[in-house]
Amino acid sequence: DDFNIYCRVENNKKNSTKHINFKTAPTNCGNGVTRKALVIGDSTINQEVIIDHIADFFDTDVMNLSLIGTRQTTAGNKHEGRSGWTMKNYIEDASFSGVSNPFSSGGTFNFANYLSTTSQTIGANDWVFIELGINDLYSIALMDGTQTDSVINTTLNNVKSRLEVIISSIKSYNSDIRVGIIQTFPPAISQDATGNLLNSSFYSLEYYLKKGLAKWWEYLLEFYDNQYKRDARIYLIGANAVIDRENDFITANQNIDQ
Numbered sequence: 001d002d003f004n005i006y007c008r009v010e011n012n013k014k015n016s017t018k019h020i021n022f023k024t025a026p027t028n029c030g031n032g033v034t035r036k037a038l039v040i041g042d043s044t045i046n047q048e049v050i051i052d053h054i055a056d057f058f059d060t061d062v063m064n065l066s067l068i069g070t071r072q073t074t075a076g077n078k079h080e081g082r083s084g085w086t087m088k089n090y091i092e093d094a095s096f097s098g099v100s101n102p103f104s105s106g107g108t109f110n111f112a113n114y115l116s117t118t119s120q121t122i123g124a125n126d127w128v129f130i131e132l133g134i135n136d137l138y139s140i141a142l143m144d145g146t147q148t149d150s151v152i153n154t155t156l157n158n159v160k161s162r163l164e165v166i167i168s169s170i171k172s173y174n175s176d177i178r179v180g181i182i183q184t185f186p187p188a189i190s191q192d193a194t195g196n197l198l199n200s201s202f203y204s205l206e207y208y209l210k211k212g213l214a215k216w217w218e219y220l221l222e223f224y225d226n227q228y229k230r231d232a233r234i235y236l237i238g239a240n241a242v243i244d245r246e247n248d249f250i251t252a253n254q255n256i257d258q
Contacts, residue, residue, distance in 0.1 A: 028062055029062075029063070030063030031062040032064075033063050034064040035064070035065055035066070035125065035127060036067075036068055036126040036127070037065055037068070037126065038080060040080045040081075041129075041130070041132060042082065042083060042132055043082075045079050045080070047081075048074060051067065051078075051079045051081070052075050052077055067079065070102055080102075080103075082097075082099050085135060086135045087165075087166065088136065088162055089101065090103055090104070090132070091109040092104070092108070102117060102118055108169075112173045123174060124174060125176060126178065127180055128170050129181075129237070130166060130167075130179065130182065131185070132163070133163075133184035134184055134187075137159070137184075137213060137216060139155060140155055140207060140211050141204050141205070141207040143202060143207065147211070152215075155212075156216060160219060167179055175233070178234075178235065179234045181224055181235065182240075183220055183241070184213065184217070184220070185239070185243060186209070186243065187245070217240075220236055221236065
């Protein structure tokens with residue numbers, strides 16, 4: 001079934017309306033079916049919460065989910081999340097920060113080789129989710145004056161190209177695999193909670209958000225949120241829209257001189 005929602009947003013004297021189409025499925029949709037899912041990401045995947053929640057959700061769903069990958073959470077749920085990694089790392093580096101990269105072969109991202117060397121399989125109608133981009137944009141937040149508009153545009157164009165390299169490799173292996181691009185998550189609302197990079201005098205959270213992340217979001221929406229991409233089984237997943245930047249992030253206390 002289809003249903004429509006009309007949203008009206010009022011901001012001072014400006015009003016805007018957004019028309020959103022939703023598709024619904026019966027509660028028994030996928031009953032008895034098993035789908036595989038591979039989640040490639042950075043620390044947001046590696047820190048386990050998202051992967052374990054996905055696994056818990058399907059424990060009570062009529063459809064079965066098999067998570068694959070070479071890494072796993074404490075609960076044993078598999079994934080391919082690596083803290084601090086960028087798309088560039090996944091494409092070019094055999095290892096980074098002491099962690100190996102099974103996707104790298106011949107200096108590029110090779111999905112077929114990854115499956116072969118790790119003895120895994122994935123096929124038509126299964127899913128590969130990509131949650132990357134957070135670390136790719138950090139250089140844009142530098143406050144040393146080197147990040148001119150030209151440099152920022154070059155950085156964003158490089159990230160765009162690298163995302164296409166990853167997707168193309170997956171689709172070359174099997175064009176019927178469903179690729180889910182998770183809209184890159186925003187950092188926590190407090191600059192003190194965004195980690196060591198943005199918690200310094202060298203980086204600006206405002207630069208990161210306005211010069212980097214906002215432009216990246218615009219690109220993802222323009223290029224991937226359309227029927228042409230969906231027909232090609234490439235989907236933009238707006239998971240970032242349901243994140244509470246003030247309360248949804250794990251925090252830790254640390255002495256400032258350590």
